[in-house]
């Protein structure tokens with residue numbers, strides 16, 4: 001074998017700690033009944049959601065991201081000045097620029113870290129974690145803070161009952177570093193399909209359709225989704241991502257201890273679990289409390305599962321997500 005045929009040396013990478021944060025304010029399905037023509041029964045039956053958290057007017061994405069980051073640092077034993085990189089995965093940044101990652105860097109005091117935002121919607125955390133794994137694996141960074149944060153309530157048309165009942169605000173974070181005996185990321189699979197970009201979008205506010213009075217009158221500055229089509233693609237995408245990452249790691253669904261899926265809809269999660277023949281006790285759910293929190297969904301679920309004692313040393317934990325872009329992905333961790 002010539003030297004050019006050799007695989008590059010990569011370091012194994014671990015999740016060293018997790019943290020999360022949600023706003024205090026709870027918006028229940030009954031509260032929504034006063035806003036749109038819907039019912040608690042319909043929302044619970046069609047989505048599994050009972051309530052979600054909504055930020056107040058003063059709170060922005062970086063505030064929740066900072067709170068989650070501090071908790072992740074605490075749980076990892078890493079200090080902010082040890083961070084080399086901060087990746088904030090979000091489609092609801094504080095500003096178009098500067099990046100939310102730079103705002104978090106200032107808030108937590110991580111002067112050595114270079115900072116970037118990453119837009120992969122609900123798959124963001126898995127995309128961000130893979131960027132971290134690449135940097136650390138290649139020896140270009142040691143400790144990377146990856147945050148998934150979303151504040152979709154600020155971009156919501158509160159008259160669109162097909163969308164506004166689904167989403168909530170939250171942040172979840174992880175410290176990624178060189179493998180330390182636990183939490184090793186064994187494999188990741190990521191996918192995207194930009195040909196279906198229009199299925200989930202926020203049309204106005206970018207360079208294609210800058211904000212105008214007309215755009216606002218047409219609700220183009222709000223979240224739009226073709227929920228029904230997304231539903232079918234979501235089930236297919238989540239199953240495919242799970243199977244591919246399990247193949248990459250050389251294991252089968254039967255080996256998975258806990259599925260930690262993107263919390264978009266219990267029916268999507270149930271269908272994915274059924275296709276993988278995973279029983280309900282091996283599927284983590286917190287959608288009833290938070291709804292769909294997009295990029296925060298997977299790290300929030302992972303952090304809650306950890307704090308509830310659902311993750312045991314040696315467990316194979318399978319994270320999977322699907323969202324706007326379209327983007328999807330899965331990551332397998334040996335806890």
Ligand code: COA
Nearest residue numbers: 037038039042122161162165227228230231264265322323
């Ligand atoms: N309350 C009551 N009725 C509602 C409603 C609500 N909040 N939202 C929609 N409906 C109605 C529709 O108007 C429709 O009525 P019609 O038959 O008289 O036209 C009926 O319920 C069925 O609508 P449909 O959109 O087919 O429902 P659904 O079973 O697909 O559920 C979603 C809607 C949005 C819950 C579902 O499509 C979904 O979860 N999609 C995926 C969303 C997702 O995961 N997106 C993010 C990826 S990150």
